[in-house]
Every structure is written in C-alpha cells, then in structure tokens.
Amino acid sequence: MSSLKNILYFQxxxxxxxxxxxxxxxxxxxxxxxxxxxxxTSCQLTFAHILFLLAGGDNWLAVILESLNIENDFKCKAIFYTSRVMRGFSICITCLLSVFQAVTISPHTSLLAKFKHKLNTYIFYAVLYIWFFNFLANSHMIFYVGGFNNVSETNQMRVTQSCSLFPMNYVISGLIFTVTTFRDVFLVGVMLITSAYIVIILFRHQRHCRHLHSIRHLRVSPEKRATQTILLLVVFFVVMYWVDFIISSTSLLLWMYDPVILTVQKLVVTAYPTITPLVQISSDKRVINVLKNSQSKCQQIF
Incomplete structure (x- = not known):
C-alpha cells in the first residue's frame, strides 16, 4: 500500500x-x-489538469483546506466537486481538440472544409458551453458527498478516509448515471470517429507524398506533428477512461471502500493529466526551443 502511495505522490x-x-x-x-x-483552449486544459491533480491525486487540496481550518464537510464537497468538474472538462476538451484537428487537416473538397473559416468562433463558444455544462452536471456532488460520520455508517459509502458518498434516490441516481454515461460514451465515440478520419487523411497524404518525393527526404510538417500528438492523447485517454470506468463501476456495485482499489483508481485517473503535458512539451517545437535557449543561457552563466 505504501509503495502505491509513493507512486501516486510522484505521479x-x-x-x-x-x-x-x-x-x-x-x-x-x-x-x-x-x-x-x-x-x-490548451491553456485552460492544463489549468484544469492542475486542479484535478490537486483534488484527485494525492489530496494536496485537502491539505491546503485543512491548513485554513476548513470544516471537513465543506472540504469533502469542494474536493469532489472540483475533481468531477475538471475531469469532465478534460474529456470534453480532449474531444474538442480531436474535432478541431480533424477539421483543420480535412481536404478543401470535404464537407468539414466549410467550417474552417469560422472554427475559432465555434471553439470559443464550445469552450464556454463546456465549462457551464460541467459546472451544472456535477452539482449533485455538493449534496451527496460529505464528511464521514460513524453514527450513520451503514447509510454511507466511504470514498476516502474522511469523506463519504450518501445514498441517492433511485430516480436521481439513474438520471445522473444516464446523463454522465451518455456524455462519456458520446464523447469517446466522437474521439474514435475523428481519430479514424485523421488516420485515413494521414495515410492518403503519406501515400501521395511517396509518389512525389523520396522517403528519405520527407519531413514531418507541424500540422502532421500536431495531428500525431492529438491521436496519441486520444488513444491514451480512451484506454485510461475504460479502465477507470470498470474500477469505479465495480466499487459502486459492491458499495464498499477499499484503500488499495481507491489508490489504484487514482493512479489510473491521474495518468492522463500527467502524461498529456509531457507529450505536448515533447512534440511542440516552440516549447523545445524555449528549453534549449534556457539551457544554453544557464551554461553561459555557470
């Protein structure tokens, strides 16, 4: 258990x-x-990932709130609400990035080409809607999560050492589960469709280039590099999402609190916000140039 905790802290x-x-x-x-x-949009995604890691990673947000003498009930609500909102925002923005890239690289003869000239406007309104939807869709966490109380322990499901999930009405829980599942399945489906479309476009482009140039002289364009990055992030997200879905569904069905399962689940859900910036840093030439310039300046100083 301690080794898993150490891995979670490091991650x-x-x-x-x-x-x-x-x-x-x-x-x-x-x-x-x-x-x-x-x-x-990527800037907002990194901000959301920071908050998600603070709330859903090793509970540093809980430590911050405790240092401010915030009562346990409010602390639990704040942590779980923040975690759920940022997780929902992450899946929505990842889907939006894949759609954006699919439209960007689409041929001028395709149906998606007509959206290119207004793409920035669509993205702006889409991000506003995503923030509003996730704040609203996860508002139930404010009412059904609170501090763990030993008096009514049988009516609660412990989700951390000091926080618990209260039982819901079957209608409300069914509605929440339906909306959340529909959102996630729809977004994952869109990611898979756009990813398949992107792969087809890249394959056709690469085959066309082979007829015009020698393979040795082919260079990866910034558009292709960005497309490959989005594809990698989408595939990784989909895999981590389904692993998390299986673990969380099993816990809810059994209605039990297991610290080991909870830690494993945290490792899974924090893997994507940890890997995403590393992939973006390694694939963005602007970031690489900044790092190289900083390294050369440090060498000159020392």
Missing amino acids: AGLGILANTFLLCFYTFTILGHRSKPMDP
Whole structure:
C-alpha cells in the first residue's frame, strides 16, 4: 500500500510540475500575441489538469483546506466537486481538440472544409458551453458527498478516509448515471470517429507524398506533428477512461471502500493529466526551443 502511495505522490507531483510549466508557457505566448488557434483552449486544459491533480491525486487540496481550518464537510464537497468538474472538462476538451484537428487537416473538397473559416468562433463558444455544462452536471456532488460520520455508517459509502458518498434516490441516481454515461460514451465515440478520419487523411497524404518525393527526404510538417500528438492523447485517454470506468463501476456495485482499489483508481485517473503535458512539451517545437535557449543561457552563466 505504501509503495502505491509513493507512486501516486510522484505521479501527481510530476503532473503538476509539467502542467504548471505548460500553463506558464501558454500564458506568456498568448499575452505576447504569438499564440496558435488552440493555445487558449490548451491553456485552460492544463489549468484544469492542475486542479484535478490537486483534488484527485494525492489530496494536496485537502491539505491546503485543512491548513485554513476548513470544516471537513465543506472540504469533502469542494474536493469532489472540483475533481468531477475538471475531469469532465478534460474529456470534453480532449474531444474538442480531436474535432478541431480533424477539421483543420480535412481536404478543401470535404464537407468539414466549410467550417474552417469560422472554427475559432465555434471553439470559443464550445469552450464556454463546456465549462457551464460541467459546472451544472456535477452539482449533485455538493449534496451527496460529505464528511464521514460513524453514527450513520451503514447509510454511507466511504470514498476516502474522511469523506463519504450518501445514498441517492433511485430516480436521481439513474438520471445522473444516464446523463454522465451518455456524455462519456458520446464523447469517446466522437474521439474514435475523428481519430479514424485523421488516420485515413494521414495515410492518403503519406501515400501521395511517396509518389512525389523520396522517403528519405520527407519531413514531418507541424500540422502532421500536431495531428500525431492529438491521436496519441486520444488513444491514451480512451484506454485510461475504460479502465477507470470498470474500477469505479465495480466499487459502486459492491458499495464498499477499499484503500488499495481507491489508490489504484487514482493512479489510473491521474495518468492522463500527467502524461498529456509531457507529450505536448515533447512534440511542440516552440516549447523545445524555449528549453534549449534556457539551457544554453544557464551554461553561459555557470
């Protein structure tokens, strides 16, 4: 158990550091008017991942709230509500990124081409809707999560050492489960469809290039590099999502609290927000150039 906890601490810490670096990079890039169309959205995604890792990783947010003498009930509500909102925002934005990339690389003769000239406007309104929807869709966490109380222990399901999930009305729980499942299945389905479309476009483009150039002289374009990054993130997210879905569904069906299962689930759900910034950093030439320039300046100083 202690080894799993140590892995979780390391993973969450690495994710927070990587996302914080990327958040600073996107912020300075946007303020410097050198940003790309999806940089503002990616900036919000990194911010959401930082909050998610603080709330759902090794519970650093709980430590912060405890240091402020916040009562346990409010602390539990704040942590779980923040975690659910940021997780929902993450899956929505990942889907939005895959759709954006599919539209961006679509041929001029395709049906998606007509959306290119208004894509930035659509993205802006889509992000606003995503924030509003996730704040509203997860509001039930405020009412059905609270501090663990030994007096009514049989009516609660412990989800952490000090927090519990209260039983819901069958109608309410069924409605919440239906809305959440429909959202996740729909978004994952869109990701898979757009990913398949992107793969087909890349395959056709690569086959066309082979007829015009020697394979040795082919260079990876920024568009293709960005597309490959989105594909990698989508595939990784879908895999982690279904593993988390299986674990959480099993826990709810058994209505039991197991610290080991909870820690494993946290490792799974925090894997995506930890890996995402590392993939983005390694695939974005702008970030790589910043790191190289910083390294050369440090070598000159020392």
